[in-house]
Amino acid sequence: MDPKIKRLIKKVKKGDQAAFSELVNLYKNQVYNICYRMVGLPQEAEDLAQETFLRAYTNIERYETNRKFSTWLYRIATNLSIDYLRKKKPSDYLDAEIPGTNGFNMYMHIASCERLPEEHLLENEMQETIQYEISQLPPKYRSVIVLKYLQDLSLKEISEILDIPETTVKTRVHRGREALRKRLRHFF
Amino acid sequence: MACSLEMKQLIDAVLDKEAATWEQEKLKAHIQACDNCKQHYHQLVKSVDLIKQLDQQHPPEHFTASVLSCIAAPNREYKYKR
Structure with a gap:
């Protein structure tokens, strides 16, 4: 494993919060992206990513330094995301029709709220469509x-x-x- | 759809980048003659390309600070309790 990560984890195990904040900065993008692509909603992804790091912090003693830290961290992130999806009611899905709106769903709502300037329009819509299909x-x-x-x-x-x-x-x-x-x- | 299980497996091996040169050649020769497999193969290649083109998303600016403030606060609530 990367000696820098190893040193940081050693410090975290001794209760060094500054060292943990460095670890968060190093991995937050990947962890957030995994959660975001799994659940498809920015706010939920943020909560899940945050929970991932909190779990990592409280369980750091259980992390074995001979294994890759990112593997351990991504495992927490995917488990939390899968648990979240399992507990989510079907009506919470983006494509669930909003009652009384005749075919309007949350997905369309998000797309219209997050519209970017003209030149990005197609590209942005494509991104949303692909994320929708992943979800x-x-x-x-x-x-x-x-x-x-x-x-x-x-x-x-x-x-x-x-x-x-x-x-x-x-x-x-x-x-x-x-x-x-x-x-x-x-x-x- | 691919026209046979053999072709489907060949397509998967090529997409997994695990196909030997002769297997790649075999698929290449086959899809020149078989429209079904050609379409199936190209649709898979394009699907993977589209996924890979998705932008990286970024957590909000305050992300690290909020994680740290949760660590500092003792009686935090577990939102995603197992």
């Missing part, structure tokens, strides 16, 4: 797609993060990729 994938495919294609992690790392065999990760990459193709093909 329609079952969580078990969503997590591997996010970790492989957005975090660029190896099958081995993904298998450690999700605690499933590499062969299972591979199957889920294939099925997730195929599910996405079916959802995205009308754009090509």
Whole structure:
């Protein structure tokens, strides 16, 4: 493991909060992105990312320094995100129709609120559409797609993060990729 | 859809970057003759490309400060209790 990270963790284990704040700064982007792509909502992603770091802080004694710190951290983040998705009521989904609005859903609402200047319009809408299609994938495919294609992690790392065999990760990459193709093909 | 299980597996191997040169050549030759597999393959390539093009999102400015303030506050509530 990176000696700098190792030193920081040693300090955190002794209760050094400044060292922990350095760790947060180093990993907050990746952790936030994993949560964001898993749940699709900025506020929820922020809460989940924050909870990830709080769990990491309170459980730092359980972290074994011979393993990669990011793997341990991403595992907390994906577990929290998957738990969140499991507990979420179906009506909380973005594509759930808002009662009495005749086909209007939260997804459209967000898209109209976050409209960017003209030159980014198409690009931005495309981003939202792709995020929407990701959020329609079952969580078990969503997590591997996010970790492989957005975090660029190896099958081995993904298998450690999700605690499933590499062969299972591979199957889920294939099925997730195929599910996405079916959802995205009308754009090509 | 790919026209056979063999072709589907070949497409997956190529996309996983695990295909040997001869396998890549085999797929290449096949999709020149088979429109179904050609379309399936290109749609998968494009889907992966689109995903990879998604922008990095950034947590808000105050993120680190809020984490630290939660650590400092003793009786915080667990929002995502297991």
